[in-house]
Amino acid sequence: MKFSTKETLFDELEERVYYSNIYDDCQRWELIKGLESDVDIRKFWDPKYDWRQMEQLRFGLEEGLDISTYADDRLDWQQMEQIRLGLRDGLKQKLNVSKYLDHRLTPTEMQKIRLQLFDLKRNNIEKERSKNKC
Numbered sequence: 563m564k565f566s567t568k569e570t571l572f573d574e575l576e577e578r579v580y581y582s583n584i585y586d587d588c589q590r591w592e593l594i595k596g597l598e599s600d601v602d603i604r605k606f607w608d609p610k611y612d613w614r615q616m617e618q619l620r621f622g623l624e625e626g627l628d629i630s631t632y633a634d635d636r637l638d639w640q641q642m643e644q645i646r647l648g649l650r651d652g653l654k655q656k657l658n659v660s661k662y663l664d665h666r667l668t669p670t671e672m673q674k675i676r677l678q679l680f681d682l683k684r685n686n687i688e689k690e691r692s693k694n695k696c
Contacts, residue, residue, distance in 0.1 A: 575603065588613035596620045605629060614639030622646045631659060640669035648676045652683065 575593055578584075585593070592613050596603040599620070606619035606629070618639050622629040625646075632645035648659050662675040 575607075578607070584609045586613070589616055592616035592620055596623070599624050606633065608635075610635045612639070615642055618642035618646055622649070625650050631663065634665065636665040638669070641665060641667070641672055644669055644672035644676055648679070651676075651680055 575597060580590075589609065589612070593603050593607055593616070596606065596616075601620060601623035603620075605623060606616050611619065615635065615638070619629050619633055619642070622632070627646065627649045629646075631649060632642045637645070645659060645663060648662070661679065662672045667675075
């Protein structure tokens with residue numbers, strides 16, 4: 563389905579959200595916040611996502627990230643958050659994020675790996691800068 567304007571999308575949302583019982587109130591609120599921030603809510607309006615998962619997907623869209631990396635309902639919202647933060651913080655190569663892109667890892671394990679990767683990346687940048695000094 564192609565949406566030409568925000569109003570058309572809002573009409574579709576209204577029909578889908580308010581006239582059906584597929585969303586709870588918190589999910590509806592996330593969809594409305596997505597509309598207000600002008601993101602494509604179709605990317606997270608599947609009711610299989612709970613409201614916290616929808617929130618993480620909306621945050622990613624608002625940050626200009628490719629949420630397809632973590633738009634997986636097997637991931638809980640805290641796991642999604644760790645992946646989103648890694649993408650946002652510059653670990654955009656799927657190779658790096660894939661090191662903790664596993665729904666079997668706990669959010670704490672994901673965070674530890676993400677921070678290690680971030681530190682490694684920062685150290686590599688600092689080494690490159692020090693090599694290029696006059």
